[in-house]
Amino acid sequence: MNFVxxxxxxxxxxxxxxxERIASTETFTNTSPIDGSFLGEISRGGTAEVDLAVTAARNxxxxxxxxxxxxxxxxxxxxxxLVEANIENLAQLETMDNGSLLRSHRRGVMxxxxxxxxFFAEWAINELKHEVFETRGHSNNISWDPSGVAALITPWxxxxxxxxxxxxxALAAGDTVVLKPAEWTPLSASFFADLTVKAGIPAGVFNxxxxxxxxxxxxxxxxxxxxxxxxxxSVPTAKVIAHAAADNLTPCSFxxxxxxxxxxxxxxxxxxxxxxxxxxxxxxxxxCLSGTRILVHESVADVFAEKFRDRAAKLTQGDPxxxxxxxxxxxxxxxxxxxxxxxxxxxxxxxxxVMGGEPNSELGGLYFKPTLxxxxxxxxxxxxxxxxxxxxCMQTFTSDEQALEMANGTEFGLxxxxxxxxxxxxxRITKDLVAGTIWVNCFFVRDLRAPxxxxxxxxxxxxxxxxxxxxxxxxxxxxxxxxxWKE
Ligand code: NAI
Ligand code: MG
Numbered sequence: 001m002n003f004v005x006x007x008x009x010x011x012x013x014x015x016x017x018x019x020e021r022i023a024s025t026e027t028f029t030n031t032s033p034i035d036g037s038f039l040g041e042i043s044r045g046g047t048a049e050v051d052l053a054v055t056a057a058r059n060x061x062x063x064x065x066x067x068x069x070x071x072x073x074x075x076x077x078x079x080x081x082l083v084e085a086n087i088e089n090l091a092q093l094e095t096m097d098n099g100s101l102l103r104s105h106r107r108g109v110m111x112x113x114x115x116x117x118x119f120f121a122e123w124a125i126n127e128l129k130h131e132v133f134e135t136r137g138h139s140n141n142i143s144w145d146p147s148g149v150a151a152l153i154t155p156w157x158x159x160x161x162x163x164x165x166x167x168x169x170a171l172a173a174g175d176t177v178v179l180k181p182a183e184w185t186p187l188s189a190s191f192f193a194d195l196t197v198k199a200g201i202p203a204g205v206f207n208x209x210x211x212x213x214x215x216x217x218x219x220x221x222x223x224x225x226x227x228x229x230x231x232x233x234s235v236p237t238a239k240v241i242a243h244a245a246a247d248n249l250t251p252c253s254f255x256x257x258x259x260x261x262x263x264x265x266x267x268x269x270x271x272x273x274x275x276x277x278x279x280x281x282x283x284x285x286x287x288c289l290s291g292t293r294i295l296v297h298e299s300v301a302d303v304f305a306e307k308f309r310d311r312a313a314k315l316t317q318g319d320p321x322x323x324x325x326x327x328x329x330x331x332x333x334x335x336x337x338x339x340x341x342x343x344x345x346x347x348x349x350x351x352x353x354v355m356g357g358e359p360n361s362e363l364g365g366l367y368f369k370p371t372l373x374x375x376x377x378x379x380x381x382x383x384x385x386x387x388x389x390x391x392x393c394m395q396t397f398t399s400d401e402q403a404l405e406m407a408n409g410t411e412f413g414l415x416x417x418x419x420x421x422x423x424x425x426x427x428r429i430t431k432d433l434v435a436g437t438i439w440v441n442c443f444f445v446r447d448l449r450a451p452x453x454x455x456x457x458x459x460x461x462x463x464x465x466x467x468x469x470x471x472x473x474x475x476x477x478x479x480x481x482x483x484x485w486k487e
Contacts, residue, residue: 004040006187007092014043015210016193018056019203024049028212030186033099033329033366034319042186045211050178050219053207057149057176058225060204065146065174069124076121076171079199083114086195090160090188095320097187098156099329099366100283102321109161116164119448120172120468128469137482144473146174148227151220151250153213153241154189155233156182156331157286157388163189166230169468171205175228178207180217182233184332186210213237224248228472231255232288234386235457253461253471255288256454257386258414260435261407262291265400266299267421269441274307276417276443277392281315281370284327285339285390288458289437289444291417293383295406298396305394308372309355317360317367329366330389336366339389346373346382356390384410400429408434413455417443436462 002023003010014021027041043049064072083090090113091105100109131142150170154163163179170177181189189208196206209216217237221229222244231241232255245252262280264273273296280291296304320328330336336359343357356371370390376383383393397403407416416435420426426440436454439445446452453462461471469475 001041004187006039006096009089009093009191011040011093011187012190012194013040015045015049015053016190016206016208017049017053018059018207019197022049022052024211028183030097030184031332032096033331034096034321036365039097039187042183042210045180045209045216047219049209049211050216050223053178053209054149054220054223054225056204057178057207060202061146061148061176064171064176064202064205067174069121069128069172069174072172072174073121073125075199075201076117076168079196079201080114080118080121082195082199083110083117083192086191087111087114090191093191094160094185094188098159098185098331099320100158100286101325101328103323104283109158113160113164115448116161116168120168123169123465124172124469128466135479139480141478141480143476143478144173144469145476147472147474148175149225150175150177150228150230150472151223151226152177152179153217153221153229153231153233154179154181156185157283157288159185160188160192162232163192165463166232167206169463170228170230170472171201173469173472175472176205176207178209178220178226180209180211180213180220183210183212217241218244221245221250222247226250229253230463230471238460251471253453253463255452255459255463256414256457257388258288258290258412258454258458259293259384259386259410260289260291260412260415260417261293261295261433262417263403263407263419263429264294264296264300264304265403265418265420265425265429266297267425268300268419269421270300270304270307272441273304273419274311276419276441277308278311278315279443280392281312281327281390282444284330284368285370286331286335286388289415291415291443292387292392293406293410294392294394295397295403296394297403298398301394301396305374308394312355312370312372315370317369318363327367327370327390329363330368331366333366335388336368339368339387339391342382342385342387342389343371343391346376346380349377349380351376351380351382386412400425404429404432408432411457414458415439
């Protein structure tokens, strides 16, 4: 069976290679986190399929690269329009496959998918100026040339959004692409592949190989025929990929996990702080950027905690298709067990769990209650490791110095949220925070022009605007002398 029908939408279960659908003899089972229902047997790729896809992408590369930004852009803008026309289908599919809220997919995530394509297509046309500056009369001419085949490995927490955050700039830069979506959420990438055909993107420019990380992912990242690896996922997997890339010296861009602080100062608007803190449960906590360590000034801790509790108590957990739902299920039994394991060990260690701390027994399945751990033992697992579930920790501080020390005191540096009532104070704090993105009195405001990535173990490199092109392209400087010209 080469197709599955999910909520009335037909999705091909085969790989998409060189413009064709190719089946593997082996498959893996895809399920829905909403209720565990079966969503299909999916082609399970390995070395052979990866070889085919990289070859197809390499063959398609010269013509795609030669088209230039404007012609590529016209096709990519068509693709963005097709995504927009399919927002409802994509939202329904993604919600079934990964259990994130349908209303978020409709309103925010899928429109963002279209933006990811459109923004980078337009940036390549309008913003990547071939800069010129002079050195003793010589001109430096900087260009961003297509580099080859980009290998893109993506996670399951925002499958198509995170995939197109890479696919958009890679294709706009003139690279061709092999995408390996996460094995728990293959459907949206397959549906998207059909849209690339409808948009007129030439065969082989965009390819999808489905399968497990240790099979398809490992074969792809070790392949000598690729020119770039962009990966979003966990730190341990990034290390494996870095080793695989080392033999070919393939440049890597890594966007990894976090244990981001959310700092609430004594001069903060505590209603705003509580609102922002509760937002950290978004996507059932399966967000790399989530500010999972709430650090609050001791003098306002009790008032803040009460406001937080009041707001958290209003969160509705349930079926992500229900518009009233705020928190859906965890993605997969394996992940659910992992999240529960963190909380169970915290309990065994005698940590104070003041909210949640257990599966939602009314709902059963993969639903884990929003959880708060108060004053976790410093250095303990629950406050240092990325849980990637609806689990927040709350700690107190008594000075800015201590707040900064705690905020910066993990191996991660992806994001930070600062809630402060004084601009001068917030400026002093943000200057000393180590993080790729800091939000002051807000959360999740993201502009595709801005750099995005992590410090320390949270990532390698930055993407967004020019940073994306600096990575996917071969940046070239041509120095031209004023002398030696005959015409
Ligand atoms: P993972 O990092 O193993 O998976 C992400 C992607 O990498 C998937 O497509 C997977 O197939 C692929 N992959 C796995 N092993 C590979 C290999 N050897 N070579 C090439 N590709 C490989 O993440 P996983 O196991 O799904 O989740 C574990 C933890 O990772 C989570 O609990 C969370 O803490 C973190 N995570 C962070 C994400 C982020 O957005 N930064 C996203 C997903 C997970
Ligand atoms: Mg699934």
